[in-house]
Amino acid sequence: GQSKLANLMFAKELQRRLSARGSKVMAVAAHPGYSNTHLQRHVPGGGVFNAIFSQSQARGALPTLCAATSDALKGGEYIGPSGFMEMQGEPDLAYSNALSNNTEVARKLWEVSERLTRESFLAAN
Structure with missing residues (x-):
C-alpha cells in the first residue's frame, strides 16, 4: 500500500542524497512479502488465506537480510520475494x-518527514 510506497520513495531519495555527497553508503529497500505473522487472524478468511499464500516469518525476513548483506545490489534497489505476486x-x-521513481514527490516526502520529526537526516556531525 501507501506505506510501502513511501518507504521505497524515502529509500530512493536517501540514495540520491548519499550519491550526491559522494558517499559509499547504499540505501536499499525491502519488503517481506506475505508472512504468517498472525496479523491476519482477525480478518474474515485470514486463516485460510494464510494457509494458502503465506510464508514463515523466517522466510519473510530473507529480503531484508539480503538487502542488508548482499554485495550484488546497487543503491536504490528494492528487494522482495520472487514468487507469485511477490508474496513468497x-x-x-x-x-x-x-x-516510486518520482523524484519531486520523493523530495517533498523527505522534507515533510524532516519537518514532522524535527530532524535533519543527513546533517553533518
Missing part, C-alpha cells in the same frame, strides 16, 4: 510502480 519466494529485485 527467494529474495530478488522487486516490482515498483512508476510513482
